[in-house]
Amino acid sequence: MWNESHNHFEARRLCQGKSKPAASLGCRESISNRLLVFNMEKERRREMAPSTSNLKQLLKYQSKCLRLEMFDGQGQLVLIVTHFIIKLCSEDDEIIILLKSLEDSAKLCWIYSRHSEEDRKFSTMFWNFITQLKVFFEVPNFKRTANPNEVVAAFVDLLLELLEEILHRRPYFIHGKVEKFIQTLKMELKFLITFLGDTPSQLTELETTKIVLKDIEAVANDVGSFLYSFFLNKDRISIGEMNKSLSDLLRNVELVKESITTHCFTVAHIWSSRMTPKIAVVSLSSVDSILDYIEDRINNDDRIADVKDQIRTIHQNLTNLKNGIKELEIERCQEREEFSMQFFYVAYEVEYIINSFAPVSYVTLRLLQVIEKIKPMRMQLQELKKNDAGMLKDAKYPRKHITLPGQRSLIGEDYLYGFKDAEMEILKSIREEPRQIQVISITGMPGLGKTTLANRLYNNPMIIQHFIRRLWCVVSRTHRRRNMLIDILMSIDIDNKEQFLNMEDEMLVERLYKSLKGRRYIFIMDDIWNVNAWDDIKRCFPDDDNGSRILFTSRNMDVAVMTSYKSRRNYPLRFLVEDESWDLLQQKVFNEEQCPPELVDVGKKIAGNCGGLPITIVMIASVLKNLEKKPSSWMKVAENITSYISKETNEYMSVLEESYNDLPMYLKPCFLYIGVFEKVREIPVKKLIMLWHAEGFIGKVERKSSEDVAQEYLMDLINRSLLLVAKRKSDGRIKSCTIHGAMHDMCSRLAEKDNFVKVITE
Known part of the structure; x- marks a missing residue:
């Protein structure tokens, strides 16, 4: 049993x-x-x-x-x-x-x-x-298990079965106070056995836990001795002696319960860290399902009737906390994610307590612990809201990493393979199309060469000749308006840097607006993550119907669409084909020299394994430069490109991980889950969404079906260039998707690091 x-x-x-x-x-x-x-x-x-x-x-x-x-x-x-x-x-x-x-x-x-x-x-x-x-009739030396909790629990279970049978048989001496005492003793033993099952084995090494477990074992032995002495003997039973023994037993149990109460509050935080899933990524959508479950138990489970008020209060507090988290403006700040993780653990603990169906006294004790945990969380949430504006800001100017126009990107401007057609098309659009302001966006997966192409356009002689003002700004994920204004002004007047640093924000806005009023200009915002960055500064850019242009580079295909301008165009960059990949690899490894014939076949294999992503080709070329020019050495690289790159440089992975770090919390588990699929294989959308549902990743949105919400999640990941469309249905909807090999490697690595999933291979 x-x-x-x-x-x-x-x-x-x-x-x-x-x-x-x-x-x-x-x-x-x-x-x-x-x-x-x-x-x-x-x-x-x-x-x-x-x-x-x-x-x-x-x-x-x-x-x-x-x-x-x-x-x-x-x-x-x-x-x-x-x-x-x-x-x-x-x-x-x-x-x-x-x-x-x-x-x-x-x-x-x-x-x-x-x-x-x-x-x-x-x-x-x-x-x-x-x-x-x-x-x-005392705790046995049960050698089949190493867990002392199980030994004591098995013995207490025997005692409970004996007491149950005694109450069922109702011998002549079981009445009045004796019956009441035995009923109470049975209830208290259930409390103790629940504690034994609820104490993680990892905590048994704590000194306080050892003391409590010894006390429980002593009480169990006392109850065993009582049962044997009074119920397995030949002599007529003395009801007076039985009452006294029962009274002493219950007094001892109360002392143990007091020590358990103190112990539980002492190690509550350890319980959370040991019993909850050890993951660094959670979705608030999974908390929605927990809250729904708790509400269902409140309404339909009579077994928790005595603690319903407590559970209802906790449910309301958790709902308020969840809504407060969603209201925070900083979706991707570390403090918010850590707080959300803490919130998830508490919700998980409440579900666990309710599911235990333990005695009311024990459930009450555990729920009190939860209430004590929630109190400081409410204060912490208010503090997060208060500091929300401060979280939006970067450190004071100057920033450490600023790419000025004309600086070389990782790929390098000299090797613009696959971009020539896109460059000519964008140049034509910039010079010949409408006179009102037009927004042009260059989008695609990180490492495709968006910044490289933007640099080429910025320094193109036709652009220099056509525009009176050329402005440049690099946008970080957590942008700050003041920093962007200073960057922009420095791109046209670097000599007045000190003056700009000492100006108020509104003075910077006025200075920039006046420098552009009546002049045809082109403004390049490199690496823009969301349209808010543009909204913060767009009033600085006058629209004088003179053919001025705004050019964005972004990983997010929705950025240009979300601007308020009617005239806008998007140019998504494609991956390199095999010949282009091989040409880029040769140029980076050998410069103007020819590749030795014995390395051509393995070199083409390496280039092909880069998946047409220029940054991967450039990074692996830096590895090959330092290796012996032997087929055997190059073949090792061809078989495990990612590990060679990560050993040589962190820059490669950091470029890709920025896209993951920018994801809102509800999308992070959806993306990491892609790591369970085989690399480069097509993923049926129907199957993927079904698995997301099963894992509890799909949140509830008013007036939307869960299917529609899941489709929005999928499109968001695609628009952020994290997933790629593989096939479409006849109605245009996506039938299957895939993920680039470099992104899959990053996804698998992050999923394992965050203990989200472990893929086991033979």
Whole structure:
């Protein structure tokens, strides 16, 4: 009985921590071993069932003939303990041999039921057997498990079964105060067994935990001694002595409960860190499902009736916290994500407590702990809201990383493979199309060469000749208007840097506006992450219908669409084809020299494995430059490009990870989940959305179906250049998607680092 419930509890906990499969492997193996032992024990009990069944009948018969039992049901208590013995002992143990002898004697009594000699023999053996049972009324040395909690819990479960049977049989002395005391004792033992199941094995090494567990074991032994002394004896029971013993037992249990209460509050934070899934990425959508579950239990579960008010208060507080998190402007700041993680752990803990169906006194204690955790969280949320504006700002100017116009990008302007057509088309659009301001965006995955192309356009002689003013600004993910204004002014007048630094923001706005009024200008905003950066400064740029242009480079295809200007065009950059990839790799490795013939085949393989992404080709070229020019050395690189690049430079991964860091919290788990799919394979959208649903990643949006929300998540990832469209349906909707190899490597690495998922390969 205990083994079944405990294994169910462990298995459910592992399912709830499904985001960390790697860390759970050992636990699963342990559970499998325990289930195997349990099944073996069940088989042994099944084999013993006929004999114990016969023993039960014979005890009933003998009690009528010889008054063997001192009270109705005493023989049944013996049978309960007998089942416990079978579970603990081997076939060769002395107590099992004695049990078999008792069985044989009982059979003879059954056959020769009129022979008083056989009756006396059976009676003697029976009480001898009961005398030897005494050693089983204390916590046993159960060698099949290393967890002391399980040993004590198994014994307490036996005590509960005995008390339940006593109350069911209601012998002559069970009435009034005695019955009330036994009912209370049963309830308190349930409290203790719940604590044993709720104490993570990792915490058993704490000194406070050891003390509590020793106290529980001592109380369990006292209860065992009480049951044996009063219920397995030949003498008439003294109700007065029983009352006194029960009173002393309950007093001892109360002392243990006090120590448990103190202990629980002391290690509450440790419980959260040990029992909740060890992941660094959560979706508030998964908290939505937890809150829905809690609300359903409040409305439909009578087993928690006594604590419904507490749970309802906690549910309201958690709902308020969730709404407060969503209101924070900084979706991607570290403080917000850490707070959201803490919030998720508390919600998870509430669900766990409700699911435990523990005694009300224990649930009340645990819910009080949760309430104490929520109080400082409300204050912390208010502090986050207060500092929201400050989080939006970068450090004071100057920033450490500023790319000025004309600086070389990672790819380099001399190797503009695949961009020639795009460059000529954009030049034509810039010079010949409408006179009103036009927004032009160059979009695509990080590393495709957007900045390289923008640099080429900025320095193109036709652009220099056509525009009176050329302005440049690099936009960071957490932009600040003042920094952008200073960057822009410095791009046209670098000599007055000190003057700009000492000017107020409004003076900077006025200075920039006046310098552009009536003049045809082109303004390039490099690496813009969202349209808010443009909205913050757009009033500085007059529209005089003179052919001025705004050019964005962005990883997000929606940036240009979200601007208020009607005249806008987007130029998504494509990946390089095989020949272009090989040409770029050769140029970067050998400059003007020819590649040695023996390296051509393996070199083309390396270029092909870069997936047409220029930044990957450039990074791997820097690796190849420092290697021996031998096919064997290059082949090692071809087989594991990512590991070679990451060893040489962090710049490569940091460029890609910026896209992940920019994701709102609800999209991060959706993206990391892509890592479970095989690299370069097409991912059916229907299957992907179904799995997102199953994992609880899809949030609830008013007046939208979950299917529509999931489709929006998918499109957001595609528009951010994190996923690629593979196939479309006849109606234009996306049928399947894929992910670039470099992004997949980053996704898998981050998922493992954040303990989100562990992909196990043969």
